[in-house]
Amino acid sequence: MEEFGVFAVFGEDAPPQRLLSGKGPSLVSVAVPPTVQQVVLFSSGPWRDRICVNAEILDAQRTPITIGKLTPYNRCLSWEQWEEETWTKTVTLNVTLEGGQMVKDSWSEPALILAVKEHTPQDAAAALARRAVDSKKKRKRVSDTDVNMAVTEEEENLCPNASLDQTTPVRKVRGHGKGEQKLFSAREDANKSKRANSTGDVQGIVGRTPTQSGARSKGGLVKTPTNTASPGNPSGRWGQTLCPIDSQTAILIGGQGARMQFCKDPMWKLCTEDMSWVAAETLAQGPTPESRIGHSSVYDPDSKRIFVFGGSKNKKWFNDVHILDTQSWKWTMVEAQGKVPPLAYHSCSMFRGELFVLGGVFPRPNPVPDGCSDSLYIFDPELSIWYQPIVIGDTPSPRSGHSACVMPWGKIYIFGGWDTPVCYNDMFVLDLGLMEFSALQTSGKAPSPRCWHGSAVLSNTKFLIYGGYNANNALADTFVFDTDTNVWTEVTLPQLSVARAGHSIVAMEMDPASGGKTLLVFGGGDNEGTFYADVTTVTVVELLALL
Numbered sequence: 001m002e003e004f005g006v007f008a009v010f011g012e013d014a015p016p017q018r019l020l021s022g023k024g025p026s027l028v029s030v031a032v033p034p035t036v037q038q039v040v041l042f043s044s045g046p047w048r049d050r051i052c053v054n055a056e057i058l059d060a061q062r063t064p065i066t067i068g069k070l071t072p073y074n075r076c077l078s079w080e081q082w083e084e085e086t087w088t089k090t091v092t093l094n095v096t097l098e099g100g101q102m103v104k105d106s107w108s109e110p111a112l113i114l115a116v117k118e119h120t121p122q123d124a125a126a127a128l129a130r131r132a133v134d135s136k137k138k139r140k141r142v143s144d145t146d147v148n149m150a151v152t153e154e155e156e157n158l159c160p161n162a163s164l165d166q167t168t169p170v171r172k173v174r175g176h177g178k179g180e181q182k183l184f185s186a187r188e189d190a191n192k193s194k195r196a197n198s199t200g201d202v203q204g205i206v207g208r209t210p211t212q213s214g215a216r217s218k219g220g221l222v223k224t225p226t227n228t229a230s231p232g233n234p235s236g237r238w239g240q241t242l243c244p245i246d247s248q249t250a251i252l253i254g255g256q257g258a259r260m261q262f263c264k265d266p267m268w269k270l271c272t273e274d275m276s277w278v279a280a281e282t283l284a285q286g287p288t289p290e291s292r293i294g295h296s297s298v299y300d301p302d303s304k305r306i307f308v309f310g311g312s313k314n315k316k317w318f319n320d321v322h323i324l325d326t327q328s329w330k331w332t333m334v335e336a337q338g339k340v341p342p343l344a345y346h347s348c349s350m351f352r353g354e355l356f357v358l359g360g361v362f363p364r365p366n367p368v369p370d371g372c373s374d375s376l377y378i379f380d381p382e383l384s385i386w387y388q389p390i391v392i393g394d395t396p397s398p399r400s401g402h403s404a405c406v407m408p409w410g411k412i413y414i415f416g417g418w419d420t421p422v423c424y425n426d427m428f429v430l431d432l433g434l435m436e437f438s439a440l441q442t443s444g445k446a447p448s449p450r451c452w453h454g455s456a457v458l459s460n461t462k463f464l465i466y467g468g469y470n471a472n473n474a475l476a477d478t479f480v481f482d483t484d485t486n487v488w489t490e491v492t493l494p495q496l497s498v499a500r501a502g503h504s505i506v507a508m509e510m511d512p513a514s515g516g517k518t519l520l521v522f523g524g525g526d527n528e529g530t531f532y533a534d535v536t537t538v539t540v541v542e543l544l545a546l547l
Contacts, residue, residue, distance in 0.1 A: 004045035006053055006070070006095060011036045019095050020053070026097045032057070034089040037081040041095070047072040051099030051282065054264060060090040066314055067262050067291060071281060074288045233277050234268045236531030238452075238502030238524050239293030243306050245326050247509050248272050251280065251306060254292050255523065257531045262291040262313060272510050272520070275535055286331030289322040294344030298355060299326075300381075307355055307381070310343040317342030317363045321379065338386030340377045345452075347404035349412050351432055355379040356412065358430075361400045372398035372419040376430075393437035396428040401451030405463040407483060413440075415465060415481075416450050423449035423471050427481075444488035447479045454505035456519055458540050467524065469501035474527040476500070480547060491546045495538045500524035503532070507540065516541050 006020040010033055019028045022045070032039060041055055053070035057079055065087060068077040081087045240255030240263075252268040267281040267288065281288060289295075295311025295318070306324040310317075319342040321334040346360025357377045363370050374395055379386050396402075402417030402424070410432040417424050425447055427440040447453075453468025458480065466478045476499035480489050503524025507517045521536040 002045040004043070004047065004050065004100075006041065006043050006097070008093065008095075009040040009042075011038060016042075020097050022100065028095045030093040030095070032091045032093055038078065039093060040076065040078045041068070041070065041093075042076040043070050044075075047100075049099055050097065054094075054096040054098065056094045057087070058092050058094060059088060062092075064261055065091065066316075067264065069264065069266075069281075069291075071288065074286075234265055234523075234533055235263055236523065236525075236533040237263050238531060240504060240523055241295060241297035241308075242270070242504035242506050242520070242522050243297040243299050244506050244508045245299050245304070245306065247511075250506060250508065250520065251297070251324070251326075252277075252504075252522065253289070253297050253306075253308060254295055254311065256293045258529075262293070266291050270520075270522075270535070272508060272518075275537075284324060284329045284331050287322075287333055288331050289320070290318070292318060292344075294346075294361070296346060296348030296357070298348050298350045300350055300353060302353060303381070305381075307348075307350075307379075309348055309355065309357065309379070310346060310360065312342075312344040312361075315363075317344060319343065323381075334381075334384055336379065336384045336386055340379070340386040341373070343373065345400035346373070347402055347414065349404050349406040351406055351410060351412075353381065355381070356404075356430075356432070358404060358412075358414065359396070359399050359402055359417065372400050372417075374398040389435050391430075391435045391437060394428070394439045395437045396426075397424075399424060399451075401453075401469075403453060403455035403465065405455055405457050407457065407463075408460050411483075413463065413481070413483065415455070416447070416453060416468070418451035418469075418471070421471070423451055423469075425449040440486060442481070442486045442488055445479075445490050446488045447477065448475070450475055452501040454503050454521065454524075456505040456507045458507065458517065458519075458544065462544070464505070464519070464543070466496050466505060466521070467498075467500045467503060469527065474499040474501040474525065480543070482547075489547050491543060493538060493543065493546070495536050496521070498532075498536075499526050500532060501527060519543070 004022040005018050007016040008019050008030065009016050014036075019030060019041075020026070039057070041053075043053065050072075055068045055070065055077060056064045057066050058064055066079055068079070070077060079087075234252055234255075235257050237255030237257040241253050242250050243253065244250045248271060250270040250272065252270060254266050255263045257263055265279060265281070267279070267284075269278045269280040269283070270276075271278065289308050290313060292311035292313045295308055297306055297308050299306050304326050306326060308322040308324070310319060312318065319340050321336055323332050323334060324330070325332070340357070341362045343357065343360035343362055347358050349356045349358075355378065357379065358375075360373050361370050362373055374397060376389060376391055377386055378389055396414055396417075397419065399417030399419045403415050405413045405415075407413065412430040412432065414428040414430065415425070427442055429438050429440050430436070431438070447465050447468075448470060450468030450470050453475070454466045455463060457463045461484045462480055462482055464478065464480050468475045476497055478491050478493065478496045480491055481487070482489070501524055504522045506520050508520060509516070510518045517540040519538045519540060521538075522534070523532050525531045
């Protein structure tokens with residue numbers, strides 16, 4: 001039987017190279033030849049008890065530029081230089097095998113391969129060898145404090161369309177102060193915002209359950225967060241989606257956590273009976289979606305399928321549609337007709353079997369910064385086609401990071417969002433019968449302007465807004481909107497008192513016999529370096545009793 005192996009192809013005309021085998025080291029570092037503009041990584045042979053192959057492309061400072069993963073059901077990855085503006089001539093590829101019969105002590109230091117001789121000039125190889133020796137010496141004496149001295153800021157962790165800076169290559173910021181890692185940069189004035197948010201020591205522990213006051217550690221240094229949580233729980237993250245598929249199960253997809261790295265554990269299944277997590281990436285067959293944030297995930301109870309659309313990763317934008325059949329647990333990627341632009345931080349709502357995608361950020365060529373959309377696109381899964389409907393009325397201004405709540409009688413309520421330098425707290429309604437937008441006049445104490453907040457439908461006439469980001473800070477307040485009276489009401493609950501943005505909220509009938517819903521809040525960040533992996537629950541009955 002064919003032996004298991006992991007191979008790489010460097011460039012269009014190069015032959016495959018074996019990097020890993022079933023009997024060799026479990027960690028290999030490969031110098032990418034300076035002339036190479038494309039790298040393909042693939043596996044061959046039986047996986048048996050092997051779990052996955054983690055792959056990273058790193059820059060000269062060993063900071064990850066992009067991350068991917070091979071699994072028994074996703075056996076090929078590819079990267080292209082034009083997709084990553086931070087790809088320089090001194091990048092390396094790290095490949096790590098998890099599971100299987102791994103060689104003892106293979107984790108102590110990676111085996112270093114200087115790539116293909118015919119593609120690697122001698123001076124580049126020598127320089128890489130010197131860097132490898134230096135890095136080995138440094139790793140032996142690095143401390144928790146030293147790890148914080150170089151942090152890469154990725155575009156998604158700032159306002160995605162904030163300024164002209166975001167079309168320039170990602171820069172590395174070395175900070176020696178006691179500032180904390182920011183999820184987003186404050187941009188009160190567009191003329192004052194043409195800079196990236198500086199990053200210093202990272203504080204807060206990834207994956208911890210926050211205190212109800214949301215207080216962070218002060219004073220002494222805190223251990224650097226990583227993207228690795230306990231084996232039975234997802235790592236702390238923001239920008240993910242949490243999608244209920246029945247009364248006792250929700251699926252977590254994607255996200256980004258500490259040090260601006262995309263989560264290496266991008267898919268989990270939450271069992272609400274005992275609030276336990278099960279790593280789900282290798283449970284499903286077929287090509288899994290590439291790691292991303294700012295995407296949308298919607299469940300169709302009729303077909304029992306999850307639809308994943310859009311999102312972004314570093315400076316790569318997606319307009320693909322992936323479907324997970326929750327009965328066969330198989331992924332498929334749709335080859336759709338029609339046109340839809342790559343979008344992230346949009347809203348996606350399902351009504352009568354169709355997906356309604358509104359707003360979001362889309363990439364524009366340099367020197368124009370990425371812009372927000374005000375367009376509405378509809379995806380018909382039965383025909384696998386995208387189309388733009390004819391809409392009338394008062395259309396919302398371009399925005400991203402807004403929320404959209406679908407009410408049972410066929411209206412979508414759009415609240416808030418961001419379009420540099422403005423955060424919104426206005427409300428629009430889309431009547432899906434008339435395809436008509438209208439601006440809604442509300443009363444009561446409305447939420448302050450915000451984006452990346454969480455929202456959930458509580459009943460036939462009410463929905464909730466919790467948390468978010470106001471261009472300066474993460475927020476911790478909660479509001480309920482009554483669609484019968486158009487009145488906002490602020491509510492206060494200890495469970496919903498932690499400042500967070502980029503989190504997920506879902507309403508689930510965890511006990512169908514009682515007919516009552518329960519809100520589940522997962523993840524997000526506090527914009528001060530902490531990324532949450534806790535699950536907070538609130539019964540809807542308890543919340544509505546406060547109105």
